[in-house]
Every structure is written in structure tokens, then in C-alpha cells.
Amino acid sequence: MILAIDIGGTKLAAGLVSDDGALVTSRRVATPQSGDAEDLWTALTDLIEPLAAGVDGVGVGCGGPMVWPSGEVSPLNIPAWRGFPVRSRLQALFPGLPVRLHNDAICVAAAEHWRGAGQGSANMLGMVVSTGVGGGLILGDRLIDGGTGNAGHIGHVIVEPGGVPCGCGGRGCLEAVARGPGLVEWALAHGWTPGERTSSEARPYREDREVTARDLAADARAGDAVATAAMRRAGRALGIAIASATHLCDLDVVTIGGGLAQTGDLLFDPLEEALREHARMDFAKRVKVVPAALGQDAGLVGGAALILAEERYWLGHPPVGVERR
Template sequence: MILAVDVGGTKMAAGLVAHDGTVTGTRRIATPQGADAETLWQTLADLIAPLAPGAEGVGVGCGGPLTWPDGTVSPLNIPGWRGFPLRARLAALLPGLPVRLHNDAVCLAVAEHWLGAGRGSTDMLGMVVSTGVGGGLILGGRLHHGRTGNAGHIGHVVVEPAGGPRCGCGGHGCLEAIARGPALVTWALSHGWTPGTTSAASPTATLRDGTDHETARAGAVLLDSADGGDGRPAAALCGSADGDGIGPAAVLRGTASGGGAGAGAPVRDATEPGAVGTAATVGRATGCGASRGGAVANGAYAEDRAVTARQLAADAQAGDVVAARAMRRAGRALGVALASVTHLCDLDVITIGGGLSQAGEPLFGPLEEALREHARMGFARHVRVLPAALGQDAGLVGAAALLLADDTYWPPQNA
């Protein structure tokens, strides 16, 4: 059994993974927000202690960036860890056990390639859209690490270079700054969204950019220039999966709706803070005027807002115009980025997981639309976009695969 660990900005998880990928004994705890390095470490150490006896090795997925293979981490979503020697600390805590650490999004990609939706693919991107946006690349049937182990950071592909929102990496216009869950919430609140009340109920009201609700609902006006749209009428989305090979929309939407985003089911993990329904609480909790997209000046992200993307997705499904525009803005940004990566890497499969992957049509419709518009080369038009298949244990499965799958995901020279 492999002791698998998944460390993210929202939660920490650990479990035991058998050689066939079966996960048992899973334990989860919320990641302490605003904690210092040692508090974070002690939280993790306490989490894994009951699982350590009998483990053959330790596989870890952690938010990036990081240095690989030594496993020093500086997660944007965990500001208490900057240059933290996580792999070394785990090796000291569990002497005699091999410890392998990689980016958490890379581990999700590995899991989907090993046992999930990307099984059998030779060239795929596995990506996660949640508190952050990340990914991992499988090229030629093997994990592509890159020189420092940071290949796959699709969240920092620039999709809005002119006037784009500030990103936690220090740049502007990155995909993550637009499409990560907290950024969607901040954008929606700043454009007049009131959680839990559908703006579609007031057909004569106007959005804060001057677009009237009736026009926006009809789809005659797409996003303004700041949203990444071009003002043209929306393309017919239903046909994009039939014959042009862009992606199985029915599968994506069916899986997402099966996950229940439209009925108020969680878009993010159930351990995250719940949605808050009052405008007064929203205003105090978010401080949405202080930082666009949830980024702060010190190269990290602000703590998660009291209102989550779960509520935003539910409101978008219910017909709230502002919530739908926020989802559309993120979906189009994702589609543009995926078209670029497909052209660059000649991908055959893209898998999408993470909390926002459950958002359904409000996110995936615009994603497919933008991918169809921008993936114009013949080879790129046949990439398949698939929902991640392994659920909330995918990060643990991928972390374990770093040790269990021979040298497919870990070079023998670094064993």
C-alpha cells in the first residue's frame, strides 16, 4: 500500500492506495487559512500519522510551483509555505520510505491517464479547474515533467494580455486569474451579482456595464472586451460535438448535470466553506473592490471568500444573468487556452476535473464555443474533451501512481 497525500489550498487529504488504484482509509481536513509554515506542517503530519504504519512508500501531490524532484514547494494558494522542504520533511518523519512529490494538478493528470478518462491516450492534458487552475502533460505516453517539474502550468497561459486581471503569480491576464473559482465570485460580485437571488427576475434591470438583462439573456450580446468576448452573436453550440471532433458535449454536460450543480449541489469540495446568502455578509467577506480576481500584491491569493463558486454555478444554472456571464467569461478563457495547448502539443485528449468541472452548460457551452472558434488546424479539431472520471480521490490515486506505475510517471534516474 502507498500512503498518498494531496495538499491543496482548500483541503488536505490522505489515504492508502493499493497496487490496483483502490483507495481506502481516506482522511480529509480543511487547510488552515492564513497559517504559518509549522502550523501547516503539523496539520499535515497529524493527518497522515494514523495511515503511516505498513506503508511501502509515500506519494504526494501539492500545489505549485515547486522544485522537482527534491520537492520544495511554494504553492500560490498556501502563502504560509514559501520554499518549504515538504518532501524532505516527510522523509524525515517517515524514515526508510521512498517519498515522491509532484504538483497536485500533475497528479490528477497522472490518475486520469493511468486509470481514468485518459487511459490509452498518448498525448493528453489533464487539468483541474477549482481554487486554482493547473494541469499535467502526458506526451508520448509518459508524463512530461519539464526541466524543473513545472510543465503543465496551463493556469498561467495568458488569455487576456490587454488589461487582464492581476494573477497570483505576479502577471496579468493569466487563465487562472479569470477562471479560478474565487476569481469568478469576485468578478460576479463586482458586476452586481447577489447570491441566491436570480437577476433574471428583473427583465428591465441593467448590468453594471450597461447591458440590459433581456439582451444578455437572449444571447445577442456576448462578453464585452474585458470579458474576452467579441460582441458577435453566440454560435450554435449543439452542433459543436457532432462531426467537428471538438468534444463530446453531451458527455461533459451529462456528467456535470449528473453531479448536480444546478440543484445547489457542491461545485467545490464539501469540506469547503458553505455559501452565504445575504448581501451584507457578502460585502464584508469579499472586499471585492480591494483586489480584482482575488489576487494580492505579495504573489499569493487572498483567502477564500465566504461565498463560493458553488453558489455562483447554482445561480447560473437557475438563470441569473450576472452569474451566467461570469461562467461564460471563464468558459471562453478556458476554450482559448485549450485551443492553444492543443495546437502546441498535438493533443488527442483533454480531461477536466476539479470543483468547477461540475458547473455544467454555463461553463462548458462557452468553453466548447471558444475551442471550436480557435482550434482551426485540422489535427486540432479532433481533440476530445472529457470529464475527469475518478472523482475526489483522483489526486490520491495520481500521487500513488508516481511509485506504482514503473517509470511511466517518474524517471528511473530520479527514483
């Protein structure tokens, strides 16, 4: 049984995953927002303590950037942790056991390849489209890490040269165009009035809460022109990026998960349109783009895969002081 951990900016999740990839049990708590590194660590240890007895290893997914594979993390959405040695801290809690950590989007990709929508594909890109855009790359039935563990980071492929600024310091990145908060910002700047199409006396739109991509998608489905244009812009950006990745990597399948993927045809129809316009080489035309299958459990299943299927997802990087099994 593997203890799997998924560290995110809004929630911390932990669960037990059996050797066939099934999530047996899980727990979740809100990520502390105090700004104190030790408060966050205490919340994590309190979360995993009821699950810790008798486990055979620990697999972790966490947002980046990070020093990999040593596991000092500085997640952009968790300001409290800058260079925080989460992997070595966990190794101290579980001496003698394998403790492995990777980027959270890479864990999701591994999960979808191992037990989700990418099963049976030897060449796959797994994507997460939510508050950010991340990915993981499987080629030849194995996770490709790259020199620093960041291979597959499709969120920073340029889709609009000279376009909107991105948090990475560049301009026109896929993440800047297609992430949920970016879509909302674009729509508001182009005259979208949230809730105009979907509010009613029975379900009024509350102006005192944060506007989200879910609100945008609801208005788009109700026929709001600006909201529809925003969703179309995101979908087409994704299609262009996937076409480029397919030409580069000769992909069979691309899986897309994350909150924005739940909008269905609002995102996938313009994505397919742009993909087929730009994937012109014969070998690239065969790529299929499908919704991810594992939902919110994917990060935990992928964390466990770093240990349970190490021959595919943890190649050549055994933990310090622990021999490969």
C-alpha cells in the first residue's frame, strides 16, 4: 500500500493506493493560507498521520517550480514554501522507505497513462487546464523527465507571439491565454457582464464573490457572445499548442483534465477545429484528444505510480539512500 500525497494551493490531499492503482481511501483539507511554512507542514503531517501506518512507500505530487529529484519545492501558488525540503522531511518521517516527488501535472499525466484515459497509448501528452496549464509527456511507454524534470511543460509553449504577459516572464504562452483566471480577465476587459445571461430572481448573481471560469462557461452556454469568444480563444490556443506538440513528439493521445476541461464542447470544439487546421502532417492527423478520466483522484494515483510503476515513471533517479526495489 502506497501513501500518496497531492499538494495544491487550495487543498492538500492524501490517500492509500493499492498495487493495482486503486485509491482505497483518501482525506482532504484546505491548504493553510497563513504564509507560515511550518503551519503548512503541520497541516500536511496531520493529514497523513491516520494513513501512515504500515505503508510501503510515499509518492507525492506538488506544484512547481522545484529542484528535482531532490524535492525542494517553491510552488507559485503556495507562497509559504520557498525552497522547502518537503521530500527530505517526508524521508525523515518514513526512514528506509522510498519517498518520491514530482510535479503535480506530471503525476496527473502518469495516472492517466497508467490507469486512466491514456491506457494502451505508448506516446501520450497528459494536460491539466485549470488555474494554470501543465503537462507531462509519455514517449515509448515511459515518462520523459528532461534535464530538470520539466519535460512536457506545454503551458509555456508560445501560441500568441508578443501576446499577453505570462507569470513566467514571457508573453503569449498557452498558460497566459488558456488558464481560467486569464480567460476571466480577458472577458471582463472585452465587456463581459458576469451573470447577465444566467442570473435570475431565483438565482441572482452575487457581485461580492470572485468571478470564476465556471461563471464564464455558464454564460457562454447561455449564449453570451463575449463569454463564448473567451472559451473559443482558449480552445483554439490549446489546439494550436497540441498540434505543435504532436508534430514534435508523434503523439497518439492527449488527455485533458482540470476544471476548465469540465466545460465540454465549449472548449473541445474550438480545440478540435484549431488542431485539425494546424496538424497537417499525415502522422499528426491520427492524434486523439480526450477528457481525462480520473478526476480529482488523478494526482494521488499518479503519485503512487512513481513507486508502483517505477519502471515507467521513475527512471534512473532512485531516492538518496534508498535502493531501487
